[in-house]
Amino acid sequence: MSKLATPQVRTVLYEGPGSAPLDGEERARLLAALLDKGFAVTSLREARELTVRTLDVLMIAGRFTGPAPAFHGTAPVHFCEIGGRDAAAVADAAEALRTEVGAARAGAWKPWFPVIDYRRCTNCMQCLSFCLFDVYGVSAAGKIEVRSQDNCKTECPACSRVCPEVAIMFPKYRHGPINGDQVSQDDIRREVMKVDISALLGGDVYGLLRDRTAKAKSRFSKERDDDRALKERQNCLAKLQKEMDIPMEVIASLPSPDEIRVKAEQAAQRARDARAASEAL
Amino acid sequence: MILYCHCAFAKVVPPEAKQAVLAQLAASGAEFEAVPDLCEMSARRDPRLGELAASGELRIAACYPRAVRGLFEAAGHRLADSAQIFNMRATAPEQLAAELTAGSA
Ligand code: SF4
Ligand code: SF4
Numbered sequence: 001m002s003k004l005a006t007p008q009v010r011t012v013l014y015e016g017p018g019s020a021p022l023d024g025e026e027r028a029r030l031l032a033a034l035l036d037k038g039f040a041v042t043s044l045r046e047a048r049e050l051t052v053r054t055l056d057v058l059m060i061a062g063r064f065t066g067p068a069p070a071f072h073g074t075a076p077v078h079f080c081e082i083g084g085r086d087a088a089a090v091a092d093a094a095e096a097l098r099t100e101v102g103a104a105r106a107g108a109w110k111p112w113f114p115v116i117d118y119r120r121c122t123n124c125m126q127c128l129s130f131c132l133f134d135v136y137g138v139s140a141a142g143k144i145e146v147r148s149q150d151n152c153k154t155e156c157p158a159c160s161r162v163c164p165e166v167a168i169m170f171p172k173y174r175h176g177p178i179n180g181d182q183v184s185q186d187d188i189r190r191e192v193m194k195v196d197i198s199a200l201l202g203g204d205v206y207g208l209l210r211d212r213t214a215k216a217k218s219r220f221s222k223e224r225d226d227d228r229a230l231k232e233r234q235n236c237l238a239k240l241q242k243e244m245d246i247p248m249e250v251i252a253s254l255p256s257p258d259e260i261r262v263k264a265e266q267a268a269q270r271a272r273d274a275r276a277a278s279e280a281l
Numbered sequence: 282m283i284l285y286c287h288c289a290f291a292k293v294v295p296p297e298a299k300q301a302v303l304a305q306l307a308a309s310g311a312e313f314e315a316v317p318d319l320c321e322m323s324a325r326r327d328p329r330l331g332e333l334a335a336s337g338e339l340r341i342a343a344c345y346p347r348a349v350r351g352l353f354e355a356a357g358h359r360l361a362d363s364a365q366i367f368n369m370r371a372t373a374p375e376q377l378a379a380e381l382t383a384g385s386a
Contacts, residue, residue: 025307038289040329053327115355169345180346
């Protein structure tokens with residue numbers, strides 16, 4: 001099951017009728033404590049309907065002075081009296097509720113994935129052809145989309161480098177324009193000159209990986225020389241890692257050369273089909 | 282409506298910026314939505330993003346506007362051009378805090 005299809009506990013800080021308001025500092029402490037533990041906080045001054053995924057759970061926190069306010073919506077509601085509790089204790093109560101309902105643990109997945117700037121994207125499908133982890137898909141309207149965010153390899157921005165339009169962002173990346181900063185003329189020039197990564201590495205990236213890992217493998221099997229095979233693999237991958245900023249762990253977790261070949265062919269075929277389908281529309 | 286992103290699972294937003302914005306938000310008395318990680322919400326296609334995108338005058342404190350707009354779009358909700366996005370990665374904390382809550386209380 002996708003890591004994203006698990007229930008979430010969402011908290012509401014209710015300060016409307018039937019509840020005494022907090023002062024600014026208390027509110028700030030409570031907010032920070034809940035957010036640090038990964039809980040969203042909706043601040044409300046009146047009870048009203050909230051849109052919540054049906055699998056989620058609401059925890060309504062307040063300093064209640066009368067009967068609990070009525071909330072309408074589809075999610076199960078739990079009330080949490082915060083009078084006499086400090087911010088950490090309220091965050092602990094939310095955590096206990098999270099355990100009770102089997103909700104996702106905060107930070108279990110670092111949300112790292114590509115985001116497409118459709119104002120730049122030309123639907124060329126290079127990203128779809130490139131990604132070995134099935135992160136990309138094509139919508140019913142033939143448009144490229146990021147479909148399986150949680151398949152993406154944390155800290156790996158490689159597909160943004162193959163996009164000829166600088167249209168792929170990773171919001172948590174260190175540098176612009178991949179982090180979403182403005183795309184400058186220089187960035188565009190760089191893309192044009194590209195280091196068309198393939199050229200830089202002397203051919204198709206996965207081809208290179210395949211050949212080099214295969215070479216390393218055969219040497220390994222012939223000479224049974226562990227260290228040498230490993231060194232060979234590391235040398236050739238280091239260049240790839242450096243140019244594309246791919247973490248070593250990601251390279252280490254790549255599928256076997258045979259699987260790479262099959263996956264790369266499948267992805268390229270999907271891209272060709274998607275292009276043909278969108279041209280036929 | 283104000284949406285604040287705490288970027289809780291990465292170290293890309295300076296803590297001083299987050300502290301200043303949170304303190305201002307808490308002191309303003311305005312209603313707001315504070316989320317641990319807008320990226321994760323987008324990946325989950327959280328319907329709350331649609332509600333926020335449709336909530337009229339939306340002000341967002343997060344990171345680069347191009348990324349924030351892309352995250353809403355990826356979740357199936359286009360942000361109105363009028364939505365204001367404040368970049369906590371690149372704006373001075375005091376300036377951010379003052380502009381985000383100006384006029385709302
Ligand atoms: S490589 Fe870039 S331009 Fe091409 S489809 Fe992917 S995001 Fe769009
Ligand atoms: S939207 Fe920006 S600030 Fe928010 S979690 Fe993502 S990278 Fe961090």
